[in-house]
Amino acid sequence: MIYQALTQMPLLFQDNRITRFYIGGKLMHEWRKMPPCEDSHQCEELLVTSIGAISKGQPKGYAISKTIDQQGGILLSDLIKAYPNEILGERFQKYNPDQLTMLARVGDTTVRLVMQCHPNREDAKRYFHMPMGKTEAWYIAGTREVEGKETCVYAGFKPHVTKALWRQLYEKQDIDAMVDCLHQIPVKQGQMILIPAGMPHCVGPGCLFLEYHECNDVTIRVERSINGMTISDEEMFYGLGADACFDMFDYTTYDDTQILERSLMKERCLEQNEQYTLSALIEPEQNDSFSVQLVTITGEYPMPEFDGHRVLCAVEGDVKLCWSDHSIPLIQGHAALIPAACKGVRVVGEGKLTIGIPTINEEVGK
Numbered sequence: 001m002i003y004q005a006l007t008q009m010p011l012l013f014q015d016n017r018i019t020r021f022y023i024g025g026k027l028m029h030e031w032r033k034m035p036p037c038e039d040s041h042q043c044e045e046l047l048v049t050s051i052g053a054i055s056k057g058q059p060k061g062y063a064i065s066k067t068i069d070q071q072g073g074i075l076l077s078d079l080i081k082a083y084p085n086e087i088l089g090e091r092f093q094k095y096n097p098d099q100l101t102m103l104a105r106v107g108d109t110t111v112r113l114v115m116q117c118h119p120n121r122e123d124a125k126r127y128f129h130m131p132m133g134k135t136e137a138w139y140i141a142g143t144r145e146v147e148g149k150e151t152c153v154y155a156g157f158k159p160h161v162t163k164a165l166w167r168q169l170y171e172k173q174d175i176d177a178m179v180d181c182l183h184q185i186p187v188k189q190g191q192m193i194l195i196p197a198g199m200p201h202c203v204g205p206g207c208l209f210l211e212y213h214e215c216n217d218v219t220i221r222v223e224r225s226i227n228g229m230t231i232s233d234e235e236m237f238y239g240l241g242a243d244a245c246f247d248m249f250d251y252t253t254y255d256d257t258q259i260l261e262r263s264l265m266k267e268r269c270l271e272q273n274e275q276y277t278l279s280a281l282i283e284p285e286q287n288d289s290f291s292v293q294l295v296t297i298t299g300e301y302p303m304p305e306f307d308g309h310r311v312l313c314a315v316e317g318d319v320k321l322c323w324s325d326h327s328i329p330l331i332q333g334h335a336a337l338i339p340a341a342c343k344g345v346r347v348v349g350e351g352k353l354t355i356g357i358p359t360i361n362e363e364v365g366k
């Protein structure tokens with residue numbers, strides 16, 4: 001039996017670690033205040049997801065979030081099925097039925113990730129029969145020095161790149177030349193990078209990244225091997241073949257200034273008082289999928305009303321989530337889902353919190 005009461009409280013989730021082609025995890029453990037660990041391929045944590053991960057050898061629905069034991073140890077997908085409007089919000093239930101519109105995860109890497117892109121909505125529908133594409137955004141929650149290199153991410157094609165060149169370099173697996181097709185963007189802790197669906201990208205070594213993204217987990221990969229691992233055709237192209245997958249890249253090119261304007265977000269203060277400072281990291285008009293806010297709390301932050309779900313992450317310090325006469329701690333590096341039916345949440349303590357707010361794009365489905 002699933003209790004309706006769960007729809008009226010902030011939901012916390014059990015640890016949910018998955019394996020990736022990149023290597024890291026040590027910094028993520030420190031950040032999440034978990035027992036120390038060595039870097040390995042167990043380097044990505046799904047914080048809040050109703051779809052789980054696509055992972056070789058794993059069934060559909062693998063790694064869907066489960067509420068903490070204190071909140072019943074229930075699969076988020078089951079909870080949504082039982083109370084779709086209460087968890088998602090009515091408008092969001094109509095928009096992306098039975099699924100969250102916005103998800104969150106965190107990755108920690110000592111190496112460059114595989115060069116990749118994710119489908120936009122049109123391609124997600126056409127090729128995968130999935131309703132949403134995958135625009136994503138990374139909040140750099142921490143960095144570490146790797147072999148003296150500057151911490152960076154790679155995103156967007158440089159002016160010299162064409163579809164023909166990208167494909168040719170892929171056929172030759174000329175990885176250095178492929179990396180040189182992308183802009184290298186130096187990043188620091190606290191910055192936010194937006195990667196619209198279709199844009200080529202990969203996170204660079206030394207980043208601990210909190211990722212907000214649309215409800216999709218398809219990654220088109222264009223490297224046949226990395227970090228001593230072979231990437232199968234299935235893991236690159238999902239049985240679609242290279243032609244269709246190369247069509248999913250967005251071949252817009254950017255000069256050095258344009259890529260920063262498109263992808264490196266500028267924090268803008270929205271509200272400031274003695275208790276908190278609220279700023280926008282991604283504004284609603286900067287993409288049609290979600291916005292992200294950052295709140296620095298020195299007392300209490302009362303969350304405004306919203307008719308949908310929101311995803312919070314404590315990026316610096318531990319805070320307390322309070323509602324009616326209850327409260328629950330939110331530890332640094334952990335996330336919470338605020339269901340649509342959960343009203344009057346106050347965040348109390350000293351720390352920084354990101355707030356992911358999904359957007360409804362009216363054009364979708366027309």
Ligand SMILES: O=P(O)(O)OC[C@H]1O[C@@H](O)[C@@H](O)[C@@H](O)[C@@H]1O
Binds near residue numbers: 105
């Ligand atoms: O290609 P691997 O190593 O599996 O990394 C895939 C990861 O890439 C990142 O850029 C994000 O898109 C993550 O959501 C994704 O899980």
